[in-house]
Amino acid sequence: MNPIEMNPVALQWLLYFGAMGLIVIGIAGVVLHQNIFRMVLALAIAEAGGNLLLVIAGFRFGAVAPILQDDALQTLNTSNMVDPVPQAMVLTSIVIGVGIQALALALIIRIHQRYGTLNMREVHACMMVDINKSAAVDDLLSAQQPRGRRPLPSPPESTAKRANNE
Amino acid sequence: MNSIVLNIALPLLVAFLLPLIHASSRIAARITGPLVLMVMMWSAVIVFKALEYPVSIALGGFLPPVGVSFHLDQLALLMATIIPLLMLLLWPYQYEQNLREQTVLLLLAAASSGLALSGDLFNIYVFYELISVASFGLAAANRQASSFAAAFRYLLISGLGTVLALTGIALIYTQTGTLNLAQLGLLSSRLDNPLGLSAFALILLGIGVKAEIFPLNGWVAEVYSTASTRTSALLAGLVSKLAVLAIVRILVVAYDDSEAGLMLLVFGVLGIIWGEFSAWRAQDLKRMFAYSSIGQLGMILLAFSIPGEAGMFAGIAMMLHHLVVKPALFLLTEKWNHGTDSLRGAARLSPLAAALFVLFALSLIGVPPLPGFWAKMLLMSGLVGMDTSVYYIALAVLMIATVVEAQYLIRIAVTLYSASDRSSELRLASNTGVMSLFAVVLLSALLTLTPLGSKLYHIAAESSNRALYIRTTFNVNPTPVLEHKNATQEASL
Amino acid sequence: MRNLTALLFSGGLAFLLMVIAWQFTLGDAPMLIGAAILDNAVKEVGAANLVTSVVLGYRGIDTLGEIAILFTAATATSMVLGSFAMTDEASETEQREDGSILGSSVRLFFPLLLTLGLYIIVHGHLTPGGGFQGGVILAGAFFLPLLAIPGRSINHGGIALVEGFSGAAFILIGLTALFSGQAFLQPLFEHGVIGHLFSAGSLPLLYIAVGLKVGAELSGLLANLAGISSHAAEAEK
Amino acid sequence: MIWLVALMVFIMLLAAVSMLLVESQVSAVALSAAVSLALSILFVILQAPDVAMTEAVVGSGLSAIILALTLNRIHRFKQTTTAETENDA
Numbered sequence: 001m002n003p004i005e006m007n008p009v010a011l012q013w014l015l016y017f018g019a020m021g022l023i024v025i026g027i028a029g030v031v032l033h034q035n036i037f038r039m040v041l042a043l044a045i046a047e048a049g050g051n052l053l054l055v056i057a058g059f060r061f062g063a064v065a066p067i068l069q070d071d072a073l074q075t076l077n078t079s080n081m082v083d084p085v086p087q088a089m090v091l092t093s094i095v096i097g098v099g100i101q102a103l104a105l106a107l108i109i110r111i112h113q114r115y116g117t118l119n120m121r122e123v124h125a126c127m128m129v130d131i132n133k134s135a136a137v138d139d140l141l142s143a144q145q146p147r148g149r150r151p152l153p154s155p156p157e158s159t160a161k162r163a164n165n166e
Numbered sequence: 167m168n169s170i171v172l173n174i175a176l177p178l179l180v181a182f183l184l185p186l187i188h189a190s191s192r193i194a195a196r197i198t199g200p201l202v203l204m205v206m207m208w209s210a211v212i213v214f215k216a217l218e219y220p221v222s223i224a225l226g227g228f229l230p231p232v233g234v235s236f237h238l239d240q241l242a243l244l245m246a247t248i249i250p251l252l253m254l255l256l257w258p259y260q261y262e263q264n265l266r267e268q269t270v271l272l273l274l275a276a277a278s279s280g281l282a283l284s285g286d287l288f289n290i291y292v293f294y295e296l297i298s299v300a301s302f303g304l305a306a307a308n309r310q311a312s313s314f315a316a317a318f319r320y321l322l323i324s325g326l327g328t329v330l331a332l333t334g335i336a337l338i339y340t341q342t343g344t345l346n347l348a349q350l351g352l353l354s355s356r357l358d359n360p361l362g363l364s365a366f367a368l369i370l371l372g373i374g375v376k377a378e379i380f381p382l383n384g385w386v387a388e389v390y391s392t393a394s395t396r397t398s399a400l401l402a403g404l405v406s407k408l409a410v411l412a413i414v415r416i417l418v419v420a421y422d423d424s425e426a427g428l429m430l431l432v433f434g435v436l437g438i439i440w441g442e443f444s445a446w447r448a449q450d451l452k453r454m455f456a457y458s459s460i461g462q463l464g465m466i467l468l469a470f471s472i473p474g475e476a477g478m479f480a481g482i483a484m485m486l487h488h489l490v491v492k493p494a495l496f497l498l499t500e501k502w503n504h505g506t507d508s509l510r511g512a513a514r515l516s517p518l519a520a521a522l523f524v525l526f527a528l529s530l531i532g533v534p535p536l537p538g539f540w541a542k543m544l545l546m547s548g549l550v551g552m553d554t555s556v557y558y559i560a561l562a563v564l565m566i567a568t569v570v571e572a573q574y575l576i577r578i579a580v581t582l583y584s585a586s587d588r589s590s591e592l593r594l595a596s597n598t599g600v601m602s603l604f605a606v607v608l609l610s611a612l613l614t615l616t617p618l619g620s621k622l623y624h625i626a627a628e629s630s631n632r633a634l635y636i637r638t639t640f641n642v643n644p645t646p647v648l649e650h651k652n653a654t655q656e657a658s659l
Numbered sequence: 660m661r662n663l664t665a666l667l668f669s670g671g672l673a674f675l676l677m678v679i680a681w682q683f684t685l686g687d688a689p690m691l692i693g694a695a696i697l698d699n700a701v702k703e704v705g706a707a708n709l710v711t712s713v714v715l716g717y718r719g720i721d722t723l724g725e726i727a728i729l730f731t732a733a734t735a736t737s738m739v740l741g742s743f744a745m746t747d748e749a750s751e752t753e754q755r756e757d758g759s760i761l762g763s764s765v766r767l768f769f770p771l772l773l774t775l776g777l778y779i780i781v782h783g784h785l786t787p788g789g790g791f792q793g794g795v796i797l798a799g800a801f802f803l804p805l806l807a808i809p810g811r812s813i814n815h816g817g818i819a820l821v822e823g824f825s826g827a828a829f830i831l832i833g834l835t836a837l838f839s840g841q842a843f844l845q846p847l848f849e850h851g852v853i854g855h856l857f858s859a860g861s862l863p864l865l866y867i868a869v870g871l872k873v874g875a876e877l878s879g880l881l882a883n884l885a886g887i888s889s890h891a892a893e894a895e896k
Numbered sequence: 897m898i899w900l901v902a903l904m905v906f907i908m909l910l911a912a913v914s915m916l917l918v919e920s921q922v923s924a925v926a927l928s929a930a931v932s933l934a935l936s937i938l939f940v941i942l943q944a945p946d947v948a949m950t951e952a953v954v955g956s957g958l959s960a961i962i963l964a965l966t967l968n969r970i971h972r973f974k975q976t977t978t979a980e981t982e983n984d985a
Contacts, residue, residue: 011898018905018938020676022931023333025912030326031669036318037921037966041928043325044959045912048935050332051951055944057340058693065943066697066709067787073854076701081709082943083693084700086339088713089288090947092725093332095791095873096295098954098962099732100325102880103302105966106736107318109884112970114311123315130312131391135450135504171843174720175830178727182826185819225720227836227845228703232695233717266738273731280724292724299728303735314739337679343689356689364679381667710946787945795953799961877958884965 008061015056022049034120036111040104047097051090058086167221170213170238170283173206173246177276184269199268200257203275206250210279214243220628220638222285222348230285230639231346237285237415237639241482241629245282245411248489249275252404255600256396256493267307274300274400281408285639287335287345290412294331294373297405298324301376304397305389313392320385324375327382331372337365338420348639350420351632358423366426369416370433376401376409378463380436387444390456395500398452399493402459407485410463414470414481419635430471431556435563437464442567446574449506451499454574455492458530461567462488465545468560472548479626480544486622487541490611491526494604498523506581513582518598520582522605527575529608532568537611540619542568705850706784706859714789715865719833719844722865726826726872733822733876733883740883765807772800780870784859790866794873801878806885815879822875829868832861901941908934925963929956 026046030039059082066084068076112118115126180187180202188195220239224230236242253275258264277296284290302324306317339345341362342353356362375382390398417426441461448454466488469481498519502509513520529538542564549561611618628634696717697709704712714722776796783789833844851858908931915927932955939948 011901014898014901014905015938015942018908020679021905021909022912023329024676025909025916027326027329027672028669029916030322033916037970038916038924039322041915041924041963043322043329044928044955045915045931046326046329047332048931048951048955050329050336051947052935052938053333053336054339055939055942055947057336058690058944059942060690063943065787065945067945068701068707068709068854069786073707076853078697078701078709081697083343083690084696084709084713085345085693085718086336087710087944087947088718088721089335090944091710091714091791091950092288092292092718092721094947094950094954095725096292096328096728098959099729100295100299100302100321100328101959102884102962103299103732103735103739104318104321104325105884105962106739107302107306107314107321109966109969110306110314110739111311111318114314118970124319127312127315127319127388127392130310130315131388134310134312135391135452168837168842171837174723175834175837175843178723179827179830179834181727182730182830183823186823189816189819223842225843226716226718227842228717232692232699234720266734266741269734270731270738273727273734276727277724280720288718289721289724292721292728296724296728296731299731299735303731303738306735306739309739309741317739341689343691343693345692349691361679381671708946787949789946792946792949792953795958799957802961881962881965884962884969886969 012056015052015059019049019052019056022046022052025049036108036118036120036123039120040101040108043104044097044101047093051093051097054086054090054093058083167213167216167238168223169209170223170236170243170246171225172209173250173279173283174276176205177202177272177279181269181272181276184265184272188265195265195268199272200254200259202272203250203254203257206275206279207247207254210243210246210250213238214240214247217243220634222639231344231349234284234286234289235346235348235639236283237347237635238283239628239635239638240625241411242282244625245408246279249278249282249404249408252400252489252493255603256400258396267304270300270303270307274304274405278404278408281412285347285415287338287347287350287416289345290373290415291331291335294376294409294412295328297376297408298328301397301401301405304400305393307397308392308394310392313389316385316388316392320389323382323385327372327375329372330368334365334368334372337361337368341365346639347415347419348636351422351636354420354422357420362421363425363429366416366421367429370413370429373409373412374433377406377413377467378437378441378460379467380433380440380460380464383437383440383460386460387448387453387456390459390496391450391452395496398456398499399496402456402496403489403493406459406463407466407489410466410470410481410485413467414478417470418478418630419632422632427471427473427477428556430467431560434464434467434469434471435560437461437467438563438567439464442570446570448574450504451502451506451509451578452496454506454578455495455499458571458574459488459492461571462492462530465542465564465567468564469545469548472552472557475623475627475630476544476548476551478630479623480541480548482622482626482629483541483544487529487538490604490607491530491538494522494601495526495530497601497604506578509578509581510584511582516598519601520579522598522601523582524579525605525608527579531572531575535612537608537615540615701853702850704846704859704862705853706862707854708784708786708789710787711784711789711862711866712859715784715862715869716846719865722869723829723833723844726829726869726876729873729876730822730826733880736880737883740886762804762807765803769800769804772796772803776800776870776874780866781856781863783866783870784862785854785856790869791873794870795877797870797874798877798881801874802881802885805882815882818875818879821871822879825868825871825875829865829872832865832868897941901938904934904938904941908938921967922964925960925967928963929960932956932959 023046026042026049029042033039033042063080063082066081111123115123117123180198184195187198223236225234258267277293280293284293302317302321305320306314341356342350378386438461441457441464445454445457448457466481466484469484470477529536532539532542549557696713700709700712704716706712776793779788780790780793836845836847837843847861850860911927911930915924918924932951936948936951939951
């Protein structure tokens with residue numbers, strides 16, 4: 001593939017559009033979606049958008065990948081390469097992202113076991129009930145109350161078979 | 167000087183090996199963590215003492231700006247000393263099955279030290295992420311259903327912050343082609359445009375998640391009331407300050423104009439209003455302190471938004487004051503974890519804890535002889551000194567917030583000392599030992615106010631000196647700080 | 660309140676993105692440290708893959724932070740799912756059907772994936788790929804049999820051993836440089852001939868450490884998420 | 897070449913949007929893997945083979961596996977509990 005034949009302006013707009021689009025879609029998903037599993041997916045999408053933006057930051061028209069192979073190993077010509085620094089940063093950030101995602105999924109498994117739901121609003125309500133219970137504060141008086149609607153009735157613990165908390 | 171990297175390498179090394187140490191000898195595993203923290207403190211103190219002027223060390227032997235560099239100045243080393251000290255105080259000594267928690271705490275110590283020392287934008291991001299993941303783990307360590315849910319919500323908000331910060335870093339890199347803070351300082355004219363400022367806003371919001379910045383602080387009350395008190399104390403006391411420190415470094419070095427500072431001011435004022443009024447309405451101590459810490463963090467941001475030495479001085483003073491007071495107050499909630507009404511007459515059952523509460527509360531409000539008063543005084547005089555209407559509005563908000571703060575803290579104090587109408591089963595707050603240590607620190611700060619103040623002023627002058635930072639990193643003529651005082655004033659003009 | 664905050668937040672974000680989109684200058688962004696690295700990396704580090712020389716040389720501390728993050732995430736995951744991985748879902752082993760075809764094909768794949776992963780790790784300084792990519796493939800190689808062959812359990816002690824020592828190896832290589840009078844994480848040894856397998860000083864060693872660390876971390880993580888019983892956790896009790 | 901980029905960006909954004917809107921969780925996982933795949937092709941075009949490889953291996957491999965494992969575990973849990981409640985009734 002010959003990068004020179006690309007139309008630079010259109011290409012750059014397309015790529016920026018793609019990266020910004022991913023970030024916006026991802027953030028919108030996290031803010032608006034009610035399913036916690038889907039929120040984790042949306043977060044990964046937003047992170048991917050950030051990564052794409054970084055790689056675009058290092059891209060040069062007409063440049064090649066920053067790896068010396070075949071002929072270039074003889075000449076050691078590194079002048080027409082794309083910037084390797086953003087690529088290294090993206091490598092780091094992808095791995096960080098997957099670590100955080102795994103932790104989020106572990107938390108989802110536990111939340112689902114204890115509260116029996118994947119709906120963020122219900123999870124939040126159950127959590128507030130638990131917090132208020134442990135603080136021995138009346139629900140209606142709680143400072144958290146005006147945040148949303150009244151807490152849902154007690155979490156479906158009976159079906160969720162509360163894990164033994166030794 | 168190079169040996170300061172041990173503060174990062176050693177806790178990481180031990181954290182990696184801790185499961186193996188545990189498998190061979192449990193006693194060794196139990197003492198390793200505190201031992202490592204002591205070594206860290208020792209190494210930080212040694213470097214701190216030997217430091218006459220700021221030094222930059224190049225990691226991997228690649229000179230900045232190409233490689234990652236650490237910036238060692240008094241502020242960074244002060245934090246590097248405080249981190250292991252605070253962790254030693256809040257270390258979970260008595261629990262049995264806490265191998266993983268200890269591992270995570272060591273990782274948190276390493277990441278915190280790295281964040282305090284780092285002089286590279288992306289390196290700051292990496293250490294910040296390490297702090298994030300470690301604090302998610304600590305938030306969930308309680309293993310209650312509610313703490314899982316709180317940790318998950320914390321993770322999501324933090325994840326959003328990560329994306330924003332990463333976008334901000336990408337924008338800065340697009341504009342300048344570098345990541346080194348000092349070089350960003352040299353190129354700050356390229357960042358003095360809407361794009362550069364929005365990059366700063368993104369990083370501010372992203373890193374600000376840990377600093378409990380206004381729109382992204384939904385997690386604060388949830389996590390602090392579900393996690394263990396030690397974790398709350400660590401997150402509110404240490405992690406939030408480190409996030410603020412990272413933001414301030416970027417602000418001071420790379421954004422030497424008023425707009426970025428104004429952004430800090432706006433978020434600070436919003437945080438003060440939201441935090442203090444929510445705290446006023448809170449019905450139990452944990453959430454009250456959580457919201458009040460949002461307000462306090464807002465004040466700290468407000469202080470750092472004042473350009474020059476005055477703002478840095480006020481900010482560092484408020485930061486250190488909050489660092490001592492807030493963990494102590496959180497330790498208090500370990501036993502007093504019920505609604506405020508149940509605290510009626512608790513002073514008779516545990517007089518020491520109640521007295522300590524009153525001491526810390528008065529200092530937090532800013533009652534004259536106590537250190538908190540001087541910190542707030544610095545902030546107010548800094549705001550007045552700016553002589554701009556925006557800062558006067560901020561001052562008015564600060565005054566009102568102080569009244570609100572006084573109202574709810576004194577309400578608690580009165581409840582503590584009022585006659586109880588029922589036989590309460592409250593016992594002595596269990597951590598009065600550690601709390602008294604915090605009180606001793608606070609009171610000794612009071613006794614040594616003059617030398618402490620001049621030392622802090624010295625630190626503030628050094629770390630608000632942008633020219634010095636840049637010169638240090640590029641290792642041109644490292645000269646003692648005092649000669650640069652004039653240069654600071656010129657730079658701030 | 661919550662909706663208001665969300666609205667404020669998204670409004671501010673949309674404004675920011677508008678500013679960004681409006682301000683973007685089309686054309687080449689400045690390249691400062693990138694250009695310096697391209698000029699010097701071959702003689703300073705000696706790796707044919709310049710991304711590797713950035714990842715392990717110029718920004719080695721970031722990589723250390725990154726494996727630490729993965730380790731923290733794995734530790735926190737086992738803290739969350741932890742010792743009662745089995746108690747909640749006691750019946751899971753019986754639910755897995757005995758897929759003999761699946762099992763034998765997995766047995767066939769195992770050495771293939773293992774070789775591929777190791778190849779990618781060892782050639783990280785020459786070709787695209789390296790410790791992370793190879794580590795992920797290694798984790799896949801060790802995890803697939805667990806999924807496909809019933810009754811197979813993972814050796815958590817072995818995983819802890821590998822992840823502990825490989826992580827320690829990375830730091831110790833860095834500390835060796837420090838104590839021999841150089842900077843922390845400075846590449847060691849002679850560079851050798853660029854493009855050869857044994858070149859680029861200590862970089863291949865670092866990448867092997869990273870690969871093993873990532874592989875061990877991720878296989879533990881996968882096993883944990885899949886709910887496969889952990890001997891180590893029970894032993895810990 | 898530009899058409900390939902346009903196609904990839906289009907596929908990526910489409911998959912991302914439908915990932916949020918689609919009903920089934922399993923398809924959402926598959927769509928997020930598709931986003932990663934399109935993204936890794938973009939990385940190849942942007943001369944970043946290292947990143948492309950990582951994104952392909954991590955994004956559409958590892959990430960999809962851990963998501964699927966989680967779904968499997970949640971689903972299995974749901975089945976066992978509903979069976980139990982039926983028995984109780």
